[in-house]
Amino acid sequence: MNLKTVEVKFSRILSEDRVVDLISTKKDNVLKELTQVLGLSKTVSNRLDAYKAISEREKIWTTAVGSGVALPHARSSVFSDFVIAIGRKPEGIPYDSPDGEAVNLVVMVGSPEGQDHEFLRLLSRLALLFRNSKFRKKVLTAKSGLEVVHS
Secondary structure (H helix, E strand, C coil), X not given: CCHHHCCCCHHHHCXXXXXXXXXXXXXXXXXXXXXXHHCCCCXXXXXXXXXXXXXXXXHHCCCEEECCEECCEEECXXXXXXXXXXXXXXXXXXXXXXXXXXXXXXXXXXXXXXXXXXXXHHHHHHHHHHCCHHHHHHHHHCCCHHHHHCC
């Protein structure tokens, strides 16, 4: 499995500058930090509004999917196109995971409104992709964002 198997082109929605090693150790701070990274994309019109949309979604139910992965996401007019940022924290972050485990990969997804089918397809493919332990390890240990983008 690799990022290229997802139908939405990752070279369009994920760039090497949006793969970062997280500094924060608390869930809300991680969301803020990664939203700032997500905002590096021209497809995000307002970082604060992006954070609000993502944190409001997170309040509904945790986006931790198990195996040390969380997929915080939102659909909002603040996003003109799909965009992804990936945060890595090898030692993990408490994240209210259903399995009780810490999260060490946070894959943040922004989506424009009105593309529900594509959005759900992207989220399901990401969840499936990140269930692969070899792929998770590859992303977590990659030496650069470029290496992740070309995984």
